[in-house]
Amino acid sequence: MNPALFRRGLTAATALFTLAVVPGPSAAAADGPNRAAHLPAPTGHGAIGTTSLHLTDDSRPDPWAAGADARELMVSLWYPTVSPNGRRAQYMTPAESELLLEEGGITGVPSDVLSTVRTNAFTDARPAGRVRGLPLVMLSPGFTKPRTTLTTLAEELASHGYIVAAVDHTYESVATTFPDGRVATCTACEVPHDEAFWNRLVAGRAADVSFVLDELTGAHAQWEGARLIDPSRIAMAGHSVGGASAVTSMLADPRVRAGADIDGTTQIPIPDSGLSRPFLLLGRQNQYTPGTGDGAVATWERDWQRLTGWKRWLVVKGAEHASFTDVGLLAEQLGIDIGADLPAARVAEIVRGYTRAFLDLHLRHRPQPLLDRPSTRYPQVHFCAPETSTCV
Template sequence: MSVKPLLRGGLAAGLLVLAVSACSPPVAPRSAAASAAPSKASGPAALPAPTGTRPVGAAVLHLKDRSRPDPWVAEEKTRQLMVTVWYPAAGRSGRAAPYMSAKESELVLKGKRVYGSPYDLLSRTRTHAVADAAPAGRRASLPLVVLSPGFTMPRSTLTALAEDLASHGYVVAGIDHTHENYATTFPGGRVADCVACDSDSDFGFGTKVSGIRAADVSFVLDRLTGDGAAWKGSSLIDPDRIAMVGQSMGGAGALAAMVKDRRVRAGVVMDGTTYARIPKGGLARPVMFLGSAGHRPGGRDISWDRDWKLLTGWKRWLVLPGGDHQSFTDVPLLAGALGMELPGSLTAARSAELTRTYVRAFLDRHLREEPQPLLERPSPRHPEVTHCAPATKSCA
């Protein structure tokens, strides 16, 4: 489907548009009144504190892939990416890492047709990572997780998940896929806009984007784990323990990256249509589908039903019936600051808690080989999460 806004004007329009992406059917607001009467804005948002014991650092990298041109702008002969690395840090003192720049906040809110709030509001979101803190850990001891956001969304919208994983001893690399979101800022102040937004209704668009993202991921892995690594803490990464987690189009990219690059040992698809063609022989590495109600077996999006049959390794299909397309991102945490109410019955805090809990359980299971009963059966402590059986098209 097209990602162009479905409604225009005011916070009600922004509400729905923030919840829609190229990878999933639109989710309607709970009621017309909920869209028309957003709650009063409450000032800048604060992300929930990480639940792990380790201090968290964040470093921003500017990476240049000279082996290929930019796939969206032919005149740019080098594919350039901005990546944030979150990681266990040596201490907690220092300047808090920025959520995004004021200009990025402005362009994101304008792009999403969110009006009525200061355009720099998202840039004032309070984070928990220390900018450029010294990394901590033993050589080749830390698993690496790549994060990929939804179409039009910046990498910063997965910060709550990234900070939490880093506090539990993971290195996390969040990628801005240049020209696929409203604003990517490069050193020197140049801002790349969403060129791909002009093509989002083209035939084969999802397949193209997921392939581009897979190539971006392989390049980032080269720069984080190969010779001449781009990050000062790269020696701490265990190159044999790498996974990828993506939301919406980022989820499509996660599966595409697994098909393309065997270094990605496991993957989580969060509420995204999948486009990559899995080989007929199947994909034997672990995959978890984590979705909202529209991704129930036999639901509106048939891609998971199609791909499930070709996943021949460990796999799980989990659905949050009360969730929304953006429940797996920071968007619910930002909604109050914008005076907005999002669809779904989960609170912002609970959405973040469930996403962090289940994603970390998956990673601990497959990158650390730690048993995770949470992934084996429904949990009375997490009744909002259902385990699905595609064969019977049921979830319980």
């Protein structure tokens, strides 16, 4: 694969922090008590709890930190609760906000503005549900992005009865804050981004996901709500290289029963023997329409032939790379143009609707007509048939 494809994807993924801030109104929006940046309300009826875990894998050295004999990870969990405590979870720390804005040279907004984003989950609320009664969804963010940029999707799924675990892949994000106050920055950003780099990255993410699954479903689970997880109903979704890592994780770990790649150019090819578990491809129309070139879309065309189970290829007209995560949502609220024709709030609705339908179908075995044909409710979503290079 051409490593330049990943570099272009990375550039698009940082759109929130590379485009100019509209003067005046954006700063006012961040400062106003009733106009602060916020995440959309989930569509489920259940209240949501959230907590963070600090996990250490002593079985392997860190792939990016020289001399580190163990891999440290921060993981955020979202889950159903019946006892919200009234304390809304912080979106990210002030230090993380500052480093994320600094990465793109954004000025004109307070450096801690992303730490004040209003969320819908309650910190450390008690988990609720039947023992082994809830499916688990693993989430992996794009390169350089913190796990929190997938919070909108995580909150949506938790409000519908899923447990969600988002992994910060340490030293691949601009900022990961540990409980003792240490902030790990993006050491991997300093490594030449050739094909070997991306292979190493997605393989490392698969190892991270398997380790977290061990910690959540093993005999000595590291979270009080772990007893609620049904280990036979686990899926993974990710954005950008996090989506590409869903393929790698499924190949490496049979516990991951279904996967979704959200606008991510895939890296390590699926072997000739194929991947028979369900898989969803969801991306931009201008990047992933089949038959349009040798770029990122060629990786999906290659893998499509080796996805031998249930599969769908969907593209969203008018979306950009940043539209598929909180990055686009918060950018628009702060007055930053990410270049998309479709409002980020609409793309968020699409991502939440189609991802949840996919998971409900394959983890809960509930019929989902939304995945069978184009919907008048979502006319921007087109179903693609790579065999004929058509999308309807």
